Amino acid sequence: MRPSYLAPIHREGWPFIAVFALVAAGLALLWQPLGWLGLLATAWCAYFFRDPARTVPDREGLVVSPADGLVQLVEPAVPPPELGMGELPRPRVSIFMNVLDVHVNRMPIAAVVARTAYRKGKFFDASLDKASLENERLALRITLGDGREMAVVQIAGLVARRIKCWAKQGDRLATGERFGLIRFGSRVDVYLPDGVAPLVAEGQRAIAGETILADLTAAEPPRRGVLR
Incomplete structure (x- = not known):
């Protein structure tokens, strides 16, 4: 099983990740260190919306x-x-x-x-x-x-x-x-x-x-x- 941080991203997260990425690109144009901070924020956003598979107990009750x-x-x-x-x-x-x-x-x-x-x-x-x-x-x-x-x-x-x-x-x-x-x-x-x-x-x-x-x-x- 893949680690949680490599889990698929839920579809609800992609618009937010795109916004974070655009902001990060804009910050990088202003000042490169800000761009790196924006990149970290984008990575966190992707991590937040991860959607790992789970093994659900299959027994009634x-x-x-x-x-x-x-x-x-x-x-x-x-x-x-x-x-x-x-x-x-x-x-x-x-x-x-x-x-x-x-x-x-x-x-x-x-x-x-x-x-x-x-x-x-x-x-x-x-x-x-x-x-x-x-x-x-x-x-x-x-x-x-x-x-x-x-x-x-x-x-x-x-x-x-x-x-x-x-x-x-x-x-x-x-x-x-x-x-x-x-x-x-x-x-x-x-x-x-x-x-x-x-x-x-x-x-x-x-x-x-x-x-x-x-x-x-x-x-x-x-x-x-x-x-x-």
């Missing part, structure tokens, strides 16, 4: 991470009200993506998109708990094969101001299938069905499409992490 990043919070929380999923807390896993993480988002489990809801909001640091409530977001309510429901929420951050979601109501998506992208540092929340224990701990690194967040068929209690 497994919930995988929708994003690369740090498991920021594992706690009960009420899903966004615009999804109409009630006011009772559900197990929630929040994953924070910094500017060096892969920002392509993947479906955590095979499901049908029952509803999509966009909400304008603020742009607090996505690592803060209040970001789930107050930041701009795009939420998906998804229905599993057994009728249970989950929610996946893309949240804008302090720098990330653009949420892209290609999933539409009625779409049937596979586990690990790409459904969106957030530009330039952000967060994704996953709301699990009631009674399902998260199998990741706060502070753990997650890989989109590969790290298992939960197992809908297991009765294992929530996991705790130990820093060593």
